[in-house]
Each structure stands twice: as C-alpha cells, then as structure tokens.
Amino acid sequence: MKLPAIVHKYSSPKNFYTMSGKMVPWFAWGFGLTLVFGLYYGFFIAPTDYQQGESYRIMFVHVPAAWMSMFIYMVMAVSGAVGLIWRIKTADLMASASAPIGAAFTFIALVTGSLWGKPMWGTYWVWDARLTSELILLFLYLGFIALQASIEDPRNAARAGAILAIVGVVNIPIIHYSVEWWSTLHQGATVSKMDKPSIHIDMLIPLLVMAVSFKLYYATSVLMRARGEILLREQNSRWVKEIVENEGKALVGGAK
C-alpha cells in the first residue's frame, strides 16, 4: 500500500524539524497552564473524600500517569509500525523518542499507585491483574529501550524496536480490561466514554485537566527529543549545517 507522495514530503526530517519547532512553545505553555490549573483545582477546590480523606489526591497524578503509560505505548507501536511499513524516518524517531517518556509515566503510575495503596488498602503491592500487567508494560518499555540501544545502525534499531513494540501491544488491552475480567484489589473503572462517571464533578475536572496536561507534556517532550535526534542523524545535510551555524552562534554568544 503506497502512501501519497505528499505524506512523504511533509514527514521529511527537515519539515518535521521546522514544524515541530513552531509547535513546541505552544505545547509547553499549554502544559504549564493546565498543570497549574489542574493542581490548584485538585488541591484546593476538590473536596475531601469521605472515605479516603486527603490521600485520594494522589489520584490526580496516578491516574493520568497510568493513562499516559498506555497511550504513549500505543503511539510508540503505531509509529513504529508506520516506520516499518512505509520507511518513514520521522515515524521511527517518534517511536524511539517516546519510549523513555512512556517508561517514566509507567514507573510513576506504579510508584504512586503503591504509595496510594499502602494507606488505603494496607499494602504497597499486590499481584493482581492490573498491577502485574502494568509492571509488564514497564518491562516492555525497558526492553524496547535496551534493544534499540544495543543495535548500532539506527535504521535496524528502529525496525527491531518496532517489531517488539507491535508484539507487546497485546498487553495493553489486558491492562485496560483486567479490572473487568478479574475481580481485583484495584478499583474498577469510574470514568468511561459512555456512562455518566461515578465520581464527584469537582474531582473529575482536575483529573481530566491533569490528563490533558500530561498529554501536552508528552507532546512537548517527544518533539524536543526527536528534534535533537534529527540533528544527529541528518548531520551531513545542508539544512542541519545552517541550523547548527545559527544556533551555535547564539549559544557561544558571538563570532568565533
């Protein structure tokens, strides 16, 4: 299946670099504003939970982090697949740039969940389906990063990583539906696309705002990482040389 030529033209490294350069400041500001709003709302407007007291506020970082861990993995797998099938370099870059961010969110989800679990349910850890499959997700991210790090040629590293990411996609539905398939210690879903959520509106708003905030964080971060990597990989091309000259002068602060 061939892609229209326009896709290849717009996803060229140079166009990607230019476009992402314009988008990063917007994403960064968006992240900052939503973060401040979300945290303020979450700590000062959301009421105290009648069962869990103040500890439930961990939710505002735990749940969005868990959502991001799965979202980023899907982006990684899809862009890996795109790079594998249509040989688009920027897709490969998106996949490898996403991995450390996704791993960080997965780790945060596990740790914050553990810290929430201890006061609430008396245990830091339990081997139920959701926690175990989230842990497996962390291993998948780390395996992806390790695999790409051990292959020298970037093209081959991208292809190998893409295969691994695609194979691991099977884990995502397991994490997501685990709370429905097995009765576990972990809380069931309270936010679904169809029904009215079973959560207080003043708790729902900061939760959703934090989710958006983390997405903007991811957008900013992944583009920053990808841009650095593009400069390295395209270093022999003229447009990179021009950019290095311009930005290099600014860094050193004057003529050399």
Add this chain to the structure above:
Amino acid sequence: MIPSTSSAFIALIKRDLMLSYRHRNELLNPLLFFVIVVTLFPLGTSPEKQLLQTMAPGVIWVAALLAAMLSLDSLFKSDYEDGTLEQMMLSHHSNAVLVLAKIISHWLVTGVPIILMAPLLGLFMFMPIEGIKTLMLTLLLGTPILSLVGAIGMGLTLGLNRGGMLLSLLVLPLYIPVLIFSANAVDASLAGMDIKGQLYFLGALLVLSITLAPIATATALKISVE
C-alpha cells in the same frame, strides 16, 4: 525442478531433527536444568508435603519457562554462524514458513521432553494425579507458545554481542501471561474448579502465536542477518 514450499518445509524439519539427533547431548542440557531447578525447591524451602503441593504448579511452570528460554540458543544460532540462515532467507520460499519449520523442530526436541518429564517432577512435588494431568495439558498448550514467542526474541537479538541477557528481558514480559494462566489452571483444577476459561485463553494465545510469530520472527531475522 524447483521444490515446493511444503516439501521444503518438511525437508527443513527433517534436517533440523537430524542435526539435533547428532548433537543429542546438547539437548539434555535444558532438560537437566528443568529437573535441577525443580529439585532445588524442596531443598531450599522445606520438604514438607503441604507446602510443596501448594507451590508445585508455579515452581514447575517457572522451571519449564526458564528451561525454554535457555534452549532458545539452539534455535537459530548455529545456522546464523555458518551462513545457512542467510541462504535460507535468500531462497524463494516464504521466510515465515521456513521459520515455522525451524520452530516446530525446536519444540519437538525441547518442549516435548519437558512435557514428558513433568509427571515425574509433579511426583517429586507431591502433586495429585488430577493436577499432573492439567499440568501436562497446560504444558502441551504452553510450550509451543514459549518456542514461538521465544523465536521472536531470538530473531531480534541474534546478531548482538551480549544478546543473551537482552533476550531474557525481551521475552519474559511476553511469557508472563502464559505462566499466569497455566499455573492458575493447575491450581484451579486441584481445587476442583472448572478450567475451561484458562485453557481457551491458552489456546487463543497459541493460535495467535502460530499465525503471527513466524512473520514477526522472519522480519526480525531479516534485520539481524543484514
């Protein structure tokens, strides 16, 4: 006369089996490892019957999993090193089909011995007959999955220097669902509960792996062989 893919498939299985037979001492290693690991548990924890019975399904399955991982080395390594693998990939036959042939013969000489050894180890761990039957059933469904999924990992790490460590990291997350469902099935059957659900899931994983793993492995091998 150009040989058909199905005759190439069968020829490849025959060839791999013959090569394995010539190196049959090496086949013993994963099997011995399997036995040793299971034996270490009563020695390292307690020889008390109750405890061992409770641990048995998980311990035997973990040992089988580790033995399967160890045995992956024999899957592509020697063919990769003497260039045969490259020749196979250059042939006009579909790479995925050839890979499936290699995986099948690999399973025949590594997975099947594990299945046959399991009852003895079940007895070591004081498992009742009912449990041993379920154990063998889960191994029958599970060990091919271990070979198939392990092949993907092997394909990805074939050309790398310290591929062994990376292989474990890559393959273990994918093995864990097999472990969980199999051990769970054996536990459930010991408690007298229905195990159809777990067996269906294992069957589904098996079918999924048989169809997709050869393709993923062939793609990975193409990268590694370059």
Add this chain to the structure above:
Amino acid sequence: MSASEFFNMGGYAFYVWSSYGIATVLLAWVFISPIFSKKNIIKELRIKYRQQERQQQDRADSEQA
C-alpha cells in the same frame, strides 16, 4: 484549606508528597535532559563541521601544491 492542613494532607503527608515528589523529579528530568543534549549536539556538530572544513582546506591546499 490552611497552609498546615495542606502540608499535612490529613495525616497522609508522606504518601501524597512522596508521590508528587517522585513524579515531579522524574518528569522534570525527562523534560530537561533533551534540552541539554540538544545544546551538546549543536556544540559538538559545530566542532565537527570546523574540523571537516579544515580537513577539506588541507586537502585542497596539498592538491594545489
């Protein structure tokens, strides 16, 4: 919520603040490290380009001579 209530988090201070603390540290690090590495990349590429120019110059000079 008063300031002391905020810090105390109803007795759950350790759990809540450790969670947010770890998340902040990790996310900040993941955010900042590409900024620094891009600066390094540009610096190193500048040096590399200078070296390449010099090598080309040397080669051109020695061909003329």
